[in-house]
Amino acid sequence: MAIYSQILANGLMLGALYACLAVGFSLVWGVLNVINMLHGSFIILGGYLTWFAWHGWGIHPVVMLPVVGAFMFALGYALQKTVINRVVSAPVLTTLTLTFGLDMILYNVMTYWFTATPRRVQLDLGSVSLGPVTLPVDRLVGTGLALVLTLMLYLVMRGSNIGRAIVAVRMDRSAAELMGIRTERIYAITFGIGALMAGVAGVVFASVFPITTNVTGTYLGKAFVVCVVGGLGSVPGALVGGLVLGLVESLAGHWFGPQQAITAGFVLMLVILLTRPTGLVGVRGYE
Amino acid sequence: MSEPILRLEGVSKTFGGLKALTDVSFALEPGEVVGLIGPNGAGKTTLVNVVTGNLPPSSGSILFEGKDVATQKPYEAARRGLARTFQIVQPFPQMTVLENVTAGALFGGGAGSVGDARDMARESLEFVGLAPLADRPAAQLALAARKRLELAKSLAMDPKVLMLDEVNAGLNSSEIDGALALIRRIAERGVTVLIIEHLMKVVLSLSKRLLVLHHGRLIADGPSAEIVADERVIEAYLGHKFAARLKERHHG
Amino acid sequence: MKSGPLAYALLAAGLLVLASTPLWADNYVVRTAAIVAMYGALATSWNFIGGFTGYPSFSTAAFFGLGCYVGAICQHAGVPMMLAWLVATLMVGAFACLLGAIILRLRGHYFAIGSIAVVEVCRLVVSSWSSLTGGGDGLNLPLLTWAPEQVMRFFLFVMLGILVLSLIATALVDRARLGFGLRCIHQNEDAAAMVGINTTLYKVAAYTLSAVFCAAAGAAYASWTGYIDPTESFQILMTVKVPVMAMLGGAGTLAGPFLGAAAFVLLEEVFWANFLDWNRAILGVVIVLLVFFLPGGLLSLARKAKAKANSANSGSGGAA
Ligand SMILES: Nc1ncnc2c1ncn2[C@@H]1O[C@H](COP(=O)(O)OP(=O)(O)OP(=O)(O)O)[C@@H](O)[C@H]1O
Numbered sequence A: 001m002a003i004y005s006q007i008l009a010n011g012l013m014l015g016a017l018y019a020c021l022a023v024g025f026s027l028v029w030g031v032l033n034v035i036n037m038l039h040g041s042f043i044i045l046g047g048y049l050t051w052f053a054w055h056g057w058g059i060h061p062v063v064m065l066p067v068v069g070a071f072m073f074a075l076g077y078a079l080q081k082t083v084i085n086r087v088v089s090a091p092v093l094t095t096l097t098l099t100f101g102l103d104m105i106l107y108n109v110m111t112y113w114f115t116a117t118p119r120r121v122q123l124d125l126g127s128v129s130l131g132p133v134t135l136p137v138d139r140l141v142g143t144g145l146a147l148v149l150t151l152m153l154y155l156v157m158r159g160s161n162i163g164r165a166i167v168a169v170r171m172d173r174s175a176a177e178l179m180g181i182r183t184e185r186i187y188a189i190t191f192g193i194g195a196l197m198a199g200v201a202g203v204v205f206a207s208v209f210p211i212t213t214n215v216t217g218t219y220l221g222k223a224f225v226v227c228v229v230g231g232l233g234s235v236p237g238a239l240v241g242g243l244v245l246g247l248v249e250s251l252a253g254h255w256f257g258p259q260q261a262i263t264a265g266f267v268l269m270l271v272i273l274l275t276r277p278t279g280l281v282g283v284r285g286y287e
Numbered sequence B: 001m002s003e004p005i006l007r008l009e010g011v012s013k014t015f016g017g018l019k020a021l022t023d024v025s026f027a028l029e030p031g032e033v034v035g036l037i038g039p040n041g042a043g044k045t046t047l048v049n050v051v052t053g054n055l056p057p058s059s060g061s062i063l064f065e066g067k068d069v070a071t072q073k074p075y076e077a078a079r080r081g082l083a084r085t086f087q088i089v090q091p092f093p094q095m096t097v098l099e100n101v102t103a104g105a106l107f108g109g110g111a112g113s114v115g116d117a118r119d120m121a122r123e124s125l126e127f128v129g130l131a132p133l134a135d136r137p138a139a140q141l142a143l144a145a146r147k148r149l150e151l152a153k154s155l156a157m158d159p160k161v162l163m164l165d166e167v168n169a170g171l172n173s174s175e176i177d178g179a180l181a182l183i184r185r186i187a188e189r190g191v192t193v194l195i196i197e198h199l200m201k202v203v204l205s206l207s208k209r210l211l212v213l214h215h216g217r218l219i220a221d222g223p224s225a226e227i228v229a230d231e232r233v234i235e236a237y238l239g240h241k242f243a244a245r246l247k248e249r250h251h252g
Numbered sequence C: 001m002k003s004g005p006l007a008y009a010l011l012a013a014g015l016l017v018l019a020s021t022p023l024w025a026d027n028y029v030v031r032t033a034a035i036v037a038m039y040g041a042l043a044t045s046w047n048f049i050g051g052f053t054g055y056p057s058f059s060t061a062a063f064f065g066l067g068c069y070v071g072a073i074c075q076h077a078g079v080p081m082m083l084a085w086l087v088a089t090l091m092v093g094a095f096a097c098l099l100g101a102i103i104l105r106l107r108g109h110y111f112a113i114g115s116i117a118v119v120e121v122c123r124l125v126v127s128s129w130s131s132l133t134g135g136g137d138g139l140n141l142p143l144l145t146w147a148p149e150q151v152m153r154f155f156l157f158v159m160l161g162i163l164v165l166s167l168i169a170t171a172l173v174d175r176a177r178l179g180f181g182l183r184c185i186h187q188n189e190d191a192a193a194m195v196g197i198n199t200t201l202y203k204v205a206a207y208t209l210s211a212v213f214c215a216a217a218g219a220a221y222a223s224w225t226g227y228i229d230p231t232e233s234f235q236i237l238m239t240v241k242v243p244v245m246a247m248l249g250g251a252g253t254l255a256g257p258f259l260g261a262a263a264f265v266l267l268e269e270v271f272w273a274n275f276l277d278w279n280r281a282i283l284g285v286v287i288v289l290l291v292f293f294l295p296g297g298l299l300s301l302a303r304k305a306k307a308k309a310n311s312a313n314s315g316s317g318g319a320a
C-alpha cells in the first residue's frame, strides 16, 4: 500500500505541473481555435531565462516569475497581433503549419544561443517524509507554485473584465462583438496569456526538471493530452486533464515501466478523443 | 388504394429532455403532394431529419416502400430515392453549379460514370432553368438561384420522395411564383412531394392534403380545406384573423 | 482538379530530370534526386486525404515509419527485399484502413491532434517492443553488395517508381467517382452524405491511399540506409513537412505535391550546405512566408500569371 501512496503523491504532483503547463495552450485553442505548436518552446524559453538569471546573476527563480511572465506576455501579444492574427480564421491545416514554422524559428534560435545541453536550477532543498511517502521539497514547491499560478489564472478569468470578455468571445464571437467587445484585442491578450502561462510554467519546470530544447516536443505533447482529456479552453478542464494524466502516467510507469508511461498518456488521449471528444469536463457541442 | 410509399408509425424524437417529435404517424401515397405546416420549433425539420437518416428516431418505425429504414444512414436514404432540400442551403461552394448537380446524379441518381452524371445534371439544370449559370461557382449565386440549385441537385438524384424544407423562405413574390411552377412540374413527373412551408398561400395552391405539427405532435391530417377550418389548427397555428380572411376569400 | 498543360509539362520535366541524373551528375546529386522522388511520393500520397478530402492529416510519419519497420523485420526474417516492401505496403495499408475507420470520425482540430498522436504512439510502441524491433537500438538490414553508384541508382529508380505509381493513382482517382466524392466531402461533408456519398467509406479509402505509398517508400528507405531506429523513422518534423510540401506546390492538384516536394528538398539542401546552424529557422521562415504569400501554392502563381496574360490579351478581361 505504501508504494501506492507514493505513486498517488507523485501522480498528483506531476499532474499539477501538467495542468500549469497546459492551461495556456488550452485557452488559446479554446478561444482562438488555434493549435499553438509554439507552446513547448515557450515553456523552454521561460526555463532558459530562469536558468541564465540564476547562473549569471544569482536571481532566484521566484523573483523571475513576474519578469518572465511579463516578457512572455509581451512576446505572445506581439506575435498574435503581427502574425497569427492574419490567419486566425483559416483552417487548422494553415494555423497549425504556421505556428509550426514559427516554432522552428524559435527552436533554432534557442538551440543556437543556449545549445541543447540540459540545464537545471539546483535549489537543493532536500526532501520531507510524510509517513511512507517521501517528497523532494523542490518538486513540492514547484507543485504548489503551479497550483497557485493556475488558480490565479482561474480568478482572473472569473473575476476580471478581461477574463469575462475572453469567456464571452470563447462562447460566441459574434455575440461578443455585438456587445462591443473588440475580439482582435481579446485574441491578442489571450495569446499573450497563453505565452505567459507557458513561460511561468517554464520557470517552475526549470527548478524541477532539466531544461533543454530537446523536450519542447514532449511538453507540447503533454499539452495536447491534457487539453483533450480535460476539455478545451477552461482552467478546470486543464486542471482535471493534468491531474488525470499525472496519475495515469505515474501508475503506468509503475506497472509497465517509464517508457510506457508516455504511451499510456497518448492512448488515454486517443480513447477520450473517440469516446468523449469534449473532454471530461468539456462543454457539449463546443468544437 | 395503393401501397403507401412512405409510412411513419409512432415516430418520436427526443433531444435530452426535449420532445421534438411525439408519436407521429402518417403515410404518403405515391405521387401525392402534401403540405407540412406548424409554428416555429414545431419539429418539422426534425421530422425530415429523422426520415432521411440525419437523426436516428428515438422510437417508432419508418417504412419506405414497405421496408423499415429507421436506422439508415443519410447516404442510404439518398440512394433509395429519399431526397431533401435543406432549410439552410448546403451547396458545395467552390464547385460549379454543374458540378454540384453532377454530384447528385452520380451518387444519388445512380449514374454509371462521371460523364453520364454530367449529362443528367445538364438536363436537370435545364429543367429548373439554371442552365445559363452552369459554370458559375455555387458560392456566387443569389439566394433564389441557390434554392433552385438545391432543387436541381435533388432532382438529379431521381428521387421517389422529395422533401422540401422551406424552399421559398426569403424569396420575393415573383421568385416564389417561379418556384411554385417548378414544384408543380416536379410533381407532374410522379415524384411524391412533402413540402414544408410557412406561407399558407403557397401550401394551399400546391397540396390538397395538409399535415399539421404542433409541439412535436401531429394534430391534424386531412384535406386542406378541412384543415384550415379546423379549430385546433386555427388555435395552434393559423390564428383567428387569418382563418377569417381565408374564409372570406373562399366565399368571394 | 485544375491541372493545366503547364502543370503536366512541369511534372514531366521534373520526372525526366530526376531520372536522368545518373547520366550527367555525381552521386550526391543522384542521392538528392532519390530524396526528391521519395518526398514527392509522400506528398502525393498525403494529397489524397489532405488535398482531395481536406482532412488535416499528420499521420505521414506513422505510415512511413511503420513501412520502415515492417519491411526491415520481414527482411530480417529472410523475406526477399522486394517482397518485404510489398508486405510492408499491404500491412500498413490494412492498418490505415482500420485506424481510419476509427479516427476519421473526428473533424478539424481534433482530427489533426489525433493523427499526430498516432505518430507518437507508433514510435513509442516500436521503441518499447524491443524483442521484435530492437527497441531504441534500432535494426540493421542486410546491405546490397553492389557498387555504391549502382545502389544509389537502384534506389533512385525505386523511389521514382513509387512516385510514378502514386501519381498514376492520383490521376485515376481524380477522374473517378472516388475523386469527385472526396472533393464533395472537402466542400461540405453533410451535403456530400445527402447526395448519396458513403462518406465514411470514401474517407477511409483516401486515408488508406495516403498510407500505402508512404509505407512503400519507408520500406525501400530502410533497405537503402541499412539501419533504422524509432527516432529517425517516426519524426514529427516529417509529418508536418510533407503537408507543407504539398501546400507549397498546391494541395489538391496532380503535379503540385511533387513540385512542392522538389522545391522544398532543394531549398533544404541549399540551407544545409550553406547555413548549417540556421537551416531549421530558415525553413521556418519559408513556411511562414508560404502561409502568408502563397496560400494556393506555386501552381496557383502559374495559374494567376496565365489569367493575367489572358485578360491582358482579351483587353476587357471578361467575367472569367
Ligand atoms: N440537433 C438538435 N439538438 C437539440 N435540439 C434540437 C436539435 N434540432 C432541433 N432541436 C429542437 O427541436 C425542436 C424542433 O426543431 P425543428 O427545427 O424541427 O423545428 P421546425 O418546425 O423546423 O421550426 P422552424 O419553422 O423554425 O424551422 C426545437 O425546439 C429545436 O430547438
Ligand SMILES: [Mg+2]
Residues within 6 Å of the ligand: B044, B045, B046, B087
Ligand atoms: Mg425548420
